[in-house]
Amino acid sequence: GESVGLHLPTLSVQEGDNSIINCAYSNSASDYFIWYKQESGKGPQFIIDIRSNMDKRQGQRVTVLLNKTVKHLSLQIAATQPGDSAVYFCAEKYSGGGADGLTFGKGTHLIIQP
Amino acid sequence: EPEVTQTPSHQVTQMGQEVILRCVPISNHLYFYWYRQILGQKVEFLVSFYNNEISEKSEIFDDQFSVERPDGSNFTLKIRSTKLEDSAMYFCASSWGQSNQPQHFGDGTRLSIL
Numbered sequence: 001g002e003s004v005g006l007h008l009p010t011l012s013v014q015e016g017d018n019s020i021i022n023c024a025y026s027n028s029a030s031d032y033f034i035w036y037k038q039e040s041g042k043g044p045q046f047i048i049d050i051r052s053n054m055d056k057r058q059g060q061r062v063t064v065l066l067n068k069t070v071k072h073l074s075l076q077i078a079a080t081q082p083g084d085s086a087v088y089f090c091a092e093k094y095s096g097g098g099a100d101g102l103t104f105g106k107g108t109h110l111i112i113q114p
Numbered sequence: 115e116p117e118v119t120q121t122p123s124h125q126v127t128q129m130g131q132e133v134i135l136r137c138v139p140i141s142n143h144l145y146f147y148w149y150r151q152i153l154g155q156k157v158e159f160l161v162s163f164y165n166n167e168i169s170e171k172s173e174i175f176d177d178q179f180s181v182e183r184p185d186g187s188n189f190t191l192k193i194r195s196t197k198l199e200d201s202a203m204y205f206c207a208s209s210w211g212q213s214n215q216p217q218h219f220g221d222g223t224r225l226s227i228l
Contacts, residue, residue, distance in 0.1 A: 044157065
């Protein structure tokens with residue numbers, strides 16, 4: 001759900017379990033979506049992207065699902081490891097009209113419990 | 115793996131002073147961006163730059179901000195007369211293309227205005 005200020009939604013999972021991070025995006029015209037991982041003191045790190053002509057895309061241990069009907073994006077991380085602990089952001093973009101800037105969500109803090 | 119580098123990592127400046135944040139984008143990328151993240155808030159788009167001119171800018175990017183690519187490798191953000199509310203992390207990003215291409219971020223400059 002929504003969070004304000006320093007209070008990010010937090011997801012805590014056991015090491016080795018799978019995790020699912022959800023994101024509701026705002027612009028129905030958005031046609032390109034990216035998931036970023038941000039560790040403390042670092043910039044957003046690209047994980048995986050998906051275009052609106054797809055509903056699923058897989059990478060190494062990660063899968064992104066896109067449901068355009070309800071404007072929902074999810075990131076599945078398989079067999080989580082301690083290094084997966086970070087804040088995860090979804091970002092959206094509308095490629096038409098020369099728009100360049102990404103619109104970021106508020107982020108979810110993923111904690112991997114040993 | 116090529117990466118975006120930003121300097122300095124932390125900049126402390128008196129209110130009203132000018133500050134220049136520096137970035138070296140990934141070498142074969144053509145599009146360059148600045149974003150900011152106020153503590154505890156979302157990453158927000160400021161400006162994009164292509165072919166030596168601003169391609170898009172947000173409402174945040176007012177007349178006190180300017181960007182420049184002074185040579186073939188650096189990309190700078192200048193804030194002319196800093197305000198307390200300019201305190202934030204500033205991230206530089208670059209991408210090879212505009213549409214449907216991932217933007218890769220640096221680790222940011224923490225700007226503190228006193």
